[in-house]
Amino acid sequence: MFKCKESQKGGISLVELFSFGPFSVHFFGVTIAAGMIAALYLATQEAKRVNLSEDAIFDVVLYSLLGGIIGARLLYILVYDPVYYLTNPFEVFRIQAGGLSIHGGILGGFFLGLWRALRNKLDVWHVADLLAPALILGQAIGRIGCDVFGVPMDKPFFWGVEQNGQIVHPVQAYELTLNYLLFAWLWTKRKSIHYKGQIFVHYLIGFSAIRSIVELFRMNPEVLGLLSVSHLLSFVGILTGLLLQQYLKKRYPLMTREHIPTSLTRTIGITFLLIIISTGLYYFVQG
Template sequence: MKELFSIGPFHIYFFGVAVAAGIAAGTIFAINEAKKRDISSETITDLILITIISGVLGARLFYILFYNPSIYFNNPVEIFKIYEGGLSIHGGIFTAIATGYIYTVKKKQSFLKLADIIVTALPLAQGIGRVGCDVFGKTMNNIMPWGINYGGQILHPAQVYEFILDYILFIFLWRRSYHKKFDGELFAIYLISYPIIRGIVEFFRINPIIWGPFSISHLLSLILVIIGIVVYKILSKNRSKYNNDLVNKEIKLNASILYLIVLIAVSVFVFYYVQG
């Protein structure tokens, strides 16, 4: 991991700072969106905290089971070295959904309404977090200007591809939130869209291959896409008359495009400044 600086025995890494910034930005955005819907900030922050913890645990579990099971089963102590990396975003999504659902049921809150808020903020947090990731992609066969020199090789900056697509999804979901037709629509769209993003980026990454050019990550992404499509169809068929009271508060198209450009420009600059 890229170390930014150290204070005595404490080392501050770029990835950790980026993840923390992503969580902070996503949380602030989610709280603001919740207030517009008369949902308390405490409810949202508690839900975010619970899903983050469960998401990290689930991401670690899936990585162990699907990516390098033999290494961890033969060396169990390695399971706990999460600081060395080894997380599966798919596992994080699965477990975050499960614990989020349990939390909302116990608190007698609408899971779908809260999920729509969380998944709108999630691509923003994921995108910012990816800026600090130093797991680069495959070697570029045809050298492009945006390739990054790592260990003497020009590699695909897979992180850049992903955070750009994440930001686009964030803006799309944010705008869609003012026109959604039923609670859970954004949740279902995220389950379909993010795995597609992950699948696209996966072609530029190095992960265990299961068939042809497709990796285990592609398989997990396909499962999420199928689940998302099923959820969307079920919710859209069972919806009753829906009143979106935010329709008159839509963010302007020009403003949303500006936000997207700024997000991408700042992230690209920070990424290449630190990682390059």
């Protein structure tokens, strides 16, 4: 049984699982890595199912993950604390100290993945549909170890977690649960799409809506009334998804539907099993 200990780096509470020499392994890093592996595995399995080159999809996913990390870091720096990083440029590379924006990760991953899909001469929107369920699955797993907690609860409800002597909202558990539910929706929706890019559009709108809801319980600076930067970015994501929906419906309609043997009961069962295991692990380590 490992012993968890918390350390303060950059104002963020990181759960350290173990260390060797000057190197530390944190819970968040482990869950992010697990999420990436799960996303990569699911994407390559889907590529095999539709007779796409597994090597080409592996290439797209690998670059998307790289773009996601770069984009997540850059947007966080530009939006949340540019002055600090201008005066402390080497801090840019201390990702282990915290400071990643999921919206930046989506942007960076999309554009680098788009580039690689075009280089591999793949149908971009077909690939986007293929990768969307894998992407949200990876995000759900990664969120288990997230080190940003919510605002204090009005009352000490039993599902709250203690941080610095206060009972706060377990926003990571909220988000991972909603992400898994979105995964289940995208997974079952694959067999009834009406245009290319529909699964990706549902992912973009769905995740942006999830983030808008979860943001209500997070402690982020408000920039417009009660709205945070993350709220504004999520609204942009929803609007982009709606505009994409109208464009893709007209540009890439599908006359025939692909037969995909998907059991709704099995999908629901696996989804709830993942939610139970993930929230259990979250409370075991973070609670």
